Amino acid sequence: MSDKYDYDVLYIGAGHGTFDGAIPLAATGCKVAVIESGLIGGTCPNRGCNAKITLDEPVKASRELERLNGILTGDVKIDWTKNVEHKQDVIDSLPDMISGLMKSVGIDIISGHGEFSDPHTVVVNDKEVTADKIVISTGLRPHKLDIQGTDLTHDSEDFMNMKSLPKNVVIIGSGYIGMEFATIANAAGAKVTVMLHADKALRRFHQPFVEKVIADLEKRGVTFVRDSKVSAIMENSSNLTVEYGDDQSIDTDWVLDATGRIPNVENVGLDKAGVKYDQHGVTVNDHLQTNVENIYASGDVIASEQPKLTPTALFESTYLMELFSGKTKDAIKFPVIPSVVFTSPRIAEAGVSVEDAEAQGLSVTDTDLSQDWYYQVDKEQLAESKQVHDKDGKLVGITEMSDHAEDVINSLLPIIELKLDSDQIGRIVSLFPSIGAASFGRL
Numbered sequence: 001m002s003d004k005y006d007y008d009v010l011y012i013g014a015g016h017g018t019f020d021g022a023i024p025l026a027a028t029g030c031k032v033a034v035i036e037s038g039l040i041g042g043t044c045p046n047r048g049c050n051a052k053i054t055l056d057e058p059v060k061a062s063r064e065l066e067r068l069n070g071i072l073t074g075d076v077k078i079d080w081t082k083n084v085e086h087k088q089d090v091i092d093s094l095p096d097m098i099s100g101l102m103k104s105v106g107i108d109i110i111s112g113h114g115e116f117s118d119p120h121t122v123v124v125n126d127k128e129v130t131a132d133k134i135v136i137s138t139g140l141r142p143h144k145l146d147i148q149g150t151d152l153t154h155d156s157e158d159f160m161n162m163k164s165l166p167k168n169v170v171i172i173g174s175g176y177i178g179m180e181f182a183t184i185a186n187a188a189g190a191k192v193t194v195m196l197h198a199d200k201a202l203r204r205f206h207q208p209f210v211e212k213v214i215a216d217l218e219k220r221g222v223t224f225v226r227d228s229k230v231s232a233i234m235e236n237s238s239n240l241t242v243e244y245g246d247d248q249s250i251d252t253d254w255v256l257d258a259t260g261r262i263p264n265v266e267n268v269g270l271d272k273a274g275v276k277y278d279q280h281g282v283t284v285n286d287h288l289q290t291n292v293e294n295i296y297a298s299g300d301v302i303a304s305e306q307p308k309l310t311p312t313a314l315f316e317s318t319y320l321m322e323l324f325s326g327k328t329k330d331a332i333k334f335p336v337i338p339s340v341v342f343t344s345p346r347i348a349e350a351g352v353s354v355e356d357a358e359a360q361g362l363s364v365t366d367t368d369l370s371q372d373w374y375y376q377v378d379k380e381q382l383a384e385s386k387q388v389h390d391k392d393g394k395l396v397g398i399t400e401m402s403d404h405a406e407d408v409i410n411s412l413l414p415i416i417e418l419k420l421d422s423d424q425i426g427r428i429v430s431l432f433p434s435i436g437a438a439s440f441g442r443l
């Protein structure tokens with residue numbers, strides 16, 4: 001405990017990059033404060049994962065009903081307004097729940113915008129707060145296209161808060177947000193057009209699976225414009241016109257700019273503290289330490305190759321807790337971080353990708369899951385899995401396209417992360433029948 005400063009550790013930002021580690025750190029007796037300019041919990045609970053997965057639930061359910069049509073009878077429609085209200089009911093209590101956890105271990109929560117004035121001092125609400133160690137955990141914000149009419153576009157948070165669904169929606173960008181929100185808006189009845197930057201969507205995911213998801217969405221009425229080169233958004237008397245390509249245009253009611261997210265490195269006083277950063281985020285070493293000895297960074301704001309996901313932020317903040325509490329001195333050693341895009345079907349993956357496996361000459365097994373009895377229970381047709389095994393026959397990577405994909409990857413993740421051999425895998429018996437049993441059965 002430091003007498004020289006107000007706090008032992010001060011975090012700027014209250015997302016997963018902070019609270020997953022700050023809470024157990026404070027529980028060890030460390031004096032901790034968190035500065036947050038917006039909602040406690042940050043992006044994931046309030047305008048990211050939790051909000052999005054609630055909006056997706058009726059989409060997932062309606063796909064299942066569609067497959068079981070004839071057995072289940074009657075029309076089902078998604079009521080957009082009710083769905084958004086339900087989402088709000090689910091997430092409304094999360095900031096209070098998270099701040100309650102923080103306060104229960106003695107963390108001081110300071111509402112306001114934090115800005116360094118020197119390496120040990122952050123100014124918030126015109127007051128100086130000092131700390132021995134400071135963690136920059138300020139996350140990302142939506143990128144906005146630098147084109148005429150960019151102010152007429154909306155971001156992912158606006159999308160999830162829309163009280164009614166526009167008839168026509170144009171989505172610029174085909175990454176996670178573009179593809180997930182195209183799925184949700186289409187299922188709820190909007191006419192959706194997705195403008196691709198080049199000719200690929202979800203570039204980091206297995207492209208044959210991505211193309212199957214695109215083909216399915218096309219069958220459902222979504223239009224994909226490849227190499228779109230969107231150049232302007234114009235307002236006309238009744239709606240908007242998106243100009244793209246060589247003199248092409250499309251009329252629409254609503255435009256989502258889903259062209260990525262950029263780090264919150266401005267207006268944090270990083271220059272005053274002498275912290276190095278660039279357009280990709282804050283530069284850190286293998287201890288998540290910046291070039292300034294007492295300043296660290298955690299979560300999305302770090303410039304790194306790790307996926308900008310909640311599991312990454314959670315792991316990093318937990319690592320900093322262990323470092324600050326003296327539990328470790330080692331460099332951070334990232335586990336296999338899985339990822340999933342919540343289209344319907346989902347595409348989820350962990351470990352060595354199919355593309356890397358092929359380049360390294362590793363074996364790749366392709367399984368048509370529509371032939372698996374468990375996937376036939378709810379008539380899943382669009383379901384395929386690719387498993388990568390190393391030269392010793394150990395599972396080192398898996399990617400799956402199916403409506404169960406996130407649960408399959410979660411079930412098999414320990415095998416990849418812990419490098420289990422066949423004897424060890426044989427000791428794991430899953431509940432039956434279950435997706436875990438189905439996935440283990442294919443190993």
Ligand SMILES: Cc1cc2nc3c(=O)[nH]c(=O)nc-3n(C[C@H](O)[C@H](O)[C@H](O)COP(=O)(O)OP(=O)(O)OC[C@H]3O[C@@H](n4cnc5c(N)ncnc54)[C@H](O)[C@@H]3O)c2cc1C
Pocket residue numbers: 012013014015016017018035036037038039041042043044045047048049052112113114115137138139140156157177264267268298299300301308309310311313
């Ligand atoms: C629409 C959407 C859907 C997503 N879905 C998923 C998903 O399904 N699965 C998944 O794993 N990830 C998902 N993500 C990503 C996930 O939300 C992030 O990886 C995660 O929230 C990162 O946590 P963080 O703490 O680094 O940043 P954030 O949660 O963004 O927290 C940063 C906080 O810092 C605050 N802040 C910034 N500057 C200052 C300042 N100067 N002073 C005080 N406070 C400041 C901000 O207000 C913010 O609350 C999604 C993201 C979005 C946008």
Ligand SMILES: NC(=O)c1ccc[n+]([C@@H]2O[C@H](COP(=O)([O-])OP(=O)(O)OC[C@H]3O[C@@H](n4cnc5c(N)ncnc54)[C@H](O)[C@@H]3O)[C@@H](O)[C@H]2O)c1
Pocket residue numbers: 145172173174175176177178180195196197198201202203228229230258259260261307308309339340341342
């Ligand atoms: N399921 C999940 O885990 C999940 C879901 C949503 C968001 N996220 C997180 O949020 C981050 C942001 O998501 P995102 O979808 O905004 O970013 P992204 O980086 O996944 O995708 C951005 C897309 O915009 C495209 N693009 C860029 N400039 C363009 C232009 N001028 N015209 C057309 N397209 C253009 C890119 O080619 C890319 O397809 C993700 O990186 C991820 O970390 C995760």
